[in-house]
Amino acid sequence: MDKINHYCGIDVSKDTIDVKSIQTGHKVYDNNFKGFRKLLKESFPKTHFVMEATGVYHEKLAHFLYNKGCSVSVVNPLVIKRFSQMLLRSTKTDKADSEMIFKYATKNHPNHWKPLAAYIEACKDLNGVLSLLLKQRTALLNKQHSLQSKGCKETITLRCIKHCIKNLNLRIKLLEDQMEHYIELHEPGLYNRLKTIPGIGKKTAVFLIVITDGFRHFESSKQVSSYLGLSPSILTSGSSIKGQSRITKSGNGHIRNLLFLSSFTACKYNPACKSLFDRITQKGKSKKLALIAVANKLLKQAFAIAKSGESFNPEYVSMHPTMR
Numbered sequence: 200m201d202k203i204n205h206y207c208g209i210d211v212s213k214d215t216i217d218v219k220s221i222q223t224g225h226k227v228y229d230n231n232f233k234g235f236r237k238l239l240k241e242s243f244p245k246t247h248f249v250m251e252a253t254g255v256y257h258e259k260l261a262h263f264l265y266n267k268g269c270s271v272s273v274v275n276p277l278v279i280k281r282f283s284q285m286l287l288r289s290t291k292t293d294k295a296d297s298e299m300i301f302k303y304a305t306k307n308h309p310n311h312w313k314p315l316a317a318y319i320e321a322c323k324d325l326n327g328v329l330s331l332l333l334k335q336r337t338a339l340l341n342k343q344h345s346l347q348s349k350g351c352k353e354t355i356t357l358r359c360i361k362h363c364i365k366n367l368n369l370r371i372k373l374l375e376d377q378m379e380h381y382i383e384l385h386e387p388g389l390y391n392r393l394k395t396i397p398g399i400g401k402k403t404a405v406f407l408i409v410i411t412d413g414f415r416h417f418e419s420s421k422q423v424s425s426y427l428g429l430s431p432s433i434l435t436s437g438s439s440i441k442g443q444s445r446i447t448k449s450g451n452g453h454i455r456n457l458l459f460l461s462s463f464t465a466c467k468y469n470p471a472c473k474s475l476f477d478r479i480t481q482k483g484k485s486k487k488l489a490l491i492a493v494a495n496k497l498l499k500q501a502f503a504i505a506k507s508g509e510s511f512n513p514e515y516v517s518m519h520p521t522m523r
Contacts, residue, residue, distance in 0.1 A: 208301025
């Protein structure tokens with residue numbers, strides 16, 4: 200009986216947390232340390248707390264409970280959404296969400312959550328700001344191209360745009376250099392091994408480690424591909440519905456772009472990727488499709504290197520089924 204946990208479903212919002220458990224039913228607490236302490240005081244000793252990943256709002260509560268020695272699970276919101284759809288739920292309130300998380304936990308017994316290493320958290324914060332700066336730079340580059348295409352001369356508008364782009368480039372490089380510094384300091388072995396893969400450069404290696412947390416929480420390369428949005432999505436049904444196959448594009452778009460760009464180099468210098476690219480294009484498939492397949496191949500190689508602890512070997516064929 201000591202091993203049985205009492206599950207507690209928690210829906211986290213900006214200011215409050217809605218809690219559903221057998222002991223207290225539905226209750227609402229403040230989303231601050233005072234509310235966390237009250238929640239812990241009113242819960243069973245062996246309660247397993249389960250919550251959705253809600254941006255940054257859940258992190259303070261998850262870290263608090265974990266540091267107090269509690270069992271904690273953080274579930275992907277899409278999983279809870281699909282679970283509620285399976286039960287044909289139509290109500291969408293904080294109270295109903297906490298109850299749905301509670302039902303999901305009691306039925307599926309989610310895995311325990313552990314906080315990321317401090318340097319990974321720091322890199323993710325850097326990556327968040329970096330993503331914003333990249334979007335701003337893209338918008339400015341598009342505007343610059345638009346003005347130049349219609350024959351706009353060197354005006355104050357163009358000068359302002361160029362100045363902003365130059366400033367953004369400096370900030371982007373500063374953030375990327377800081378991320379690389381963290382990875383070189385804390386993950387030198389994996390970082391150097393990933394760079395031995397033809398096609399994987401410094402920037403791609405850094406982002407792969409940051410986004411996947413060093414591939415620690417993945418059991419297969421297919422899981423990594425799905426997590427990064429590079430897995431194919433096929434829509435077919437009977438003889439009437441035959442949708443075009445395309446990647447899901449879920450997860451981090453920047454790392455997908457880096458892997459796609461890396462695939463151009465890999466097609467030339469990575470033997471396995473070159474063979475794959477040639478085989479697909481010879482069948483009459485598009486080069487873009489072949490490059491996406493090469494990006495997935497690079498992910499498989501990176502996963503194999505991370506799990507095996509070995510550097511890249513073009514003749515190496517892993518005997519482990521999850522690394523093929």
